[in-house]
Amino acid sequence: MIRKRSRIERQLIIFGSAFGTTAELVRGTWRSGSGRKWMIPLIIFLCLNGLLLTLAAGVEVLAPFVYSIF
């Protein structure tokens, strides 16, 4: 039986693996010799943004009615 993980667990797994994946991508680009080293800051920026958005998506979407209750 496949155990279903909670949302926070899934996000922690993404969080934990994201840095390794980003580092591998940066290392590969650095070693490739294809003259694309200039892309490294962009890769880091985009990966961190992706991580941020993934975590922010973990916030429960409530029906509103906090301000417009009545």
Next chain:
Amino acid sequence: MDDPVRALLACPACGGALGSDWRCNRCGAGYAASEGIPSLRLAGDARTEAVREFYTEAPFPGYPRDADLNWLRARARRSRFARMLDDAIPADARVVEIGCGTGQMSLYLARANRIVIGADLTRASLLLAVEAAGRFGIDGAHFIETNLARPGLRPGAFDVVYCSGVLHHTPDPRKSFAQVVQLARPGGMIVLGLYNAFARIPLRLRRAVARLTGGWWIPGDPVLNDRAAEPARRDAWRRDQYHHPEEHRHTLAEVRGWFAENGVEYIRTFPSALLAEEGDGLFAPEAGGWRFEEWLAQIGWMRSLGPEGGLFVIVGHRIGA
């Protein structure tokens, strides 16, 4: 107005007790009370007066034409926040709502043996509140006209101080918060609703589009759509959200700072500032304080709270009991 209710009020000029003729027992100042609303308001500064005139023109949020007690309860029960607030307040609590507007939340909370006082700057709004209280048969809610800068309320008299959607419309929200705290008894709860700096971004974008099109197009406002059949309430929402003369926005960290300055212990926020978790009770302390997680939660509020203006609630209790 009964004596137990009058005992919760005070002279806005000196803080003295008020007699049955609405005269201050200490300084002798007299106040008028007509149409069931004591006027304990001293003149405010120009910015506060501008806000008062703004709401006098269009009381907010107003009532649908056929509103009755069932309507009020149905509207409140669809809101998880309103249910949690009602469940958390003891049946015999003394509650004050600062900036009650047209009084819906005060009327909703005025059940069992609670004494609820709704205070507002704008008489036009309070008249609608008093009229609704009579129509709904609610006698546990009382309304007063007062200015938060010099409130006609006895300091330290209330078990729960509820103030939502108000401080961000005052000239100095931090200073106003200090006034709000004074009203709670030591150990009393403070429930504060404010525009969040992140969650408000979607509305600010909609507002920018509205301004660029001269108000002709306001994209994707679900509250406006919901009120399509109620022109007066639709217009009140449009004015409040898109044309308000005074508006501030705040982060959770900033408000936590206000709490620390004023001897208020942080309890929790609504929605929760913890990722993927939602505590059970509104007055139940929630772990947290990891700054990074709170920032992420606030970014997430753009999606959950953004559609209705980005107001979040922060709860604390006054230290001292």
